[in-house]
Amino acid sequence: MALSDLYPTSLRLLGRAVVVVGGGPVAARRAKALLDAGARLTVVAPEICQQMRDLLDAGLLDWRQRSYQSGDLEGSWLVHTATGVAEVDQRVAQEAEEQRIWCVNAADQNNSTAWTPSVARLDDITVAVNAGGDPRRAVALRNSIITALEIGELDAERGSPLRRHRQHPGSVALVGGGPGAEDLITVRGRKLLAQAEVVLADRLGPRSLLGRLAADVKLIEVGKSPERHPVPQQEINRLLVAHARAGKRVVRLKGGDPFVLGRGGEEAEYCRAHSVDVEVVPGVTSAISVPAAAGIPVTHRGLARGFTVVSAHEDLADVPDGADHTVVLLMGVATLRRAAVTLTTKRRDAGCPVAIIEDGFGTAQRITIGTLGSIAEQAEAIGVRSPAVVVIGDVVRISPFAPSDFRAAVPVAR
Numbered sequence: 001m002a003l004s005d006l007y008p009t010s011l012r013l014l015g016r017a018v019v020v021v022g023g024g025p026v027a028a029r030r031a032k033a034l035l036d037a038g039a040r041l042t043v044v045a046p047e048i049c050q051q052m053r054d055l056l057d058a059g060l061l062d063w064r065q066r067s068y069q070s071g072d073l074e075g076s077w078l079v080h081t082a083t084g085v086a087e088v089d090q091r092v093a094q095e096a097e098e099q100r101i102w103c104v105n106a107a108d109q110n111n112s113t114a115w116t117p118s119v120a121r122l123d124d125i126t127v128a129v130n131a132g133g134d135p136r137r138a139v140a141l142r143n144s145i146i147t148a149l150e151i152g153e154l155d156a157e158r159g160s161p162l163r164r165h166r167q168h169p170g171s172v173a174l175v176g177g178g179p180g181a182e183d184l185i186t187v188r189g190r191k192l193l194a195q196a197e198v199v200l201a202d203r204l205g206p207r208s209l210l211g212r213l214a215a216d217v218k219l220i221e222v223g224k225s226p227e228r229h230p231v232p233q234q235e236i237n238r239l240l241v242a243h244a245r246a247g248k249r250v251v252r253l254k255g256g257d258p259f260v261l262g263r264g265g266e267e268a269e270y271c272r273a274h275s276v277d278v279e280v281v282p283g284v285t286s287a288i289s290v291p292a293a294a295g296i297p298v299t300h301r302g303l304a305r306g307f308t309v310v311s312a313h314e315d316l317a318d319v320p321d322g323a324d325h326t327v328v329l330l331m332g333v334a335t336l337r338r339a340a341v342t343l344t345t346k347r348r349d350a351g352c353p354v355a356i357i358e359d360g361f362g363t364a365q366r367i368t369i370g371t372l373g374s375i376a377e378q379a380e381a382i383g384v385r386s387p388a389v390v391v392i393g394d395v396v397r398i399s400p401f402a403p404s405d406f407r408a409a410v411p412v413a414r
Helices: 025-036 050-057 086-098 135-151 161-165 187-195 207-212 233-245 264-273 286-293 336-343 375-382 394-398
Strands: 017-021 040-044 061-064 078-081 102-105 118-122 125-129 171-176 198-201 218-221 249-254 277-281 306-311 325-330 353-358 366-371 388-392
Touching (some): 017 025, 017 086, 025 040, 025 050, 025 078, 118 135, 125 135, 171 187, 171 233, 171 264, 187 249, 187 277, 198 207, 198 233, 249 264, 286 325, 336 388, 353 394, 366 375, 388 394
Parallel strands (some): 017 040, 017 078, 078 102, 171 249, 306 325
Antiparallel strands (some): 325 388, 353 366
16 A cells, blocks of 8 residues: 555544444554544453453443454444454454444554554644654654644744634743853743744843744844943833733843843832733743853852852952952953952962953854963963853863863863
């Protein structure tokens, strides 16, 4: 049988008679699915497995406790035979053919008049996959499709009449997009982005995902860069509320985590103060993930038990002292020289290791390692640019990019 002979369809079995021949686990799985579809089910088998008996004890099916006999298919719309005995299954299939009843033959799929796909459901969507008769491949494909729908890789609603005419209150989601790689955004964030009707996007974060938005999604660029804030924060707040009040699903796509030096708290407060439903979706903060891209943990046994994340625009004099306390600077390229001077103390001297990670997880990722005494000149010499994360402390010694003399001071793990 050629695959082109198949005509995919869905059967409405509610209240219709269906027969399952066989009482084993395969027959039980089919029986459960048929009952879920509302079929009036009769099972023909000398013995039945525990799963089938549970359905029987619940009063969900009739059981003819014997071997298959001619006439058992009379009045049925569909039959599924799975006895495990090829001769019996073939006999059932032959009699179904003679009576013009669709038959799924578990023993001989190529000669079945009907195939059972691998099925999964998500809300009001049913995914059914046939894969050339290979059940494992069908299951794998089905799972991939469902996963893509769940995370928003496939949009189940875009363009449908139901979506266009569905009335829903507007809402705002503050989505942490992570450090920039599109596969480091959370599943929840990806799904909300796929459902969005308005997106306010930062300069950082998973920008490649914006190119996959549907044409009818309104994209508003509100990203800031050093010394350039084209859309003031108050205007961003106003836009979030205005579009939500117009009944739109609004996503504020931010780099990193919205609540880590991202002003997400201000945006959430503003939305709530104006009676707009707001959801916060945490993101992978660049303060931790970008150092990890350089193989640098912000804490490490024997080197650092704590860390401080700070914007380079803040007062660094209050940061805990010592190279055994990691300091992570965000937005620190422009003020690096001043920061290095401020952070050099008796317990964190000029020889304290420093790493700069530019474009973490991006195509232009670059790692520069030096010390508090040398890092500013190194950065200026090679033209370090934002976005970049600066890490100060002994944990930099862990990096595989660190010089050998740095690594020599790392305590041996026991």
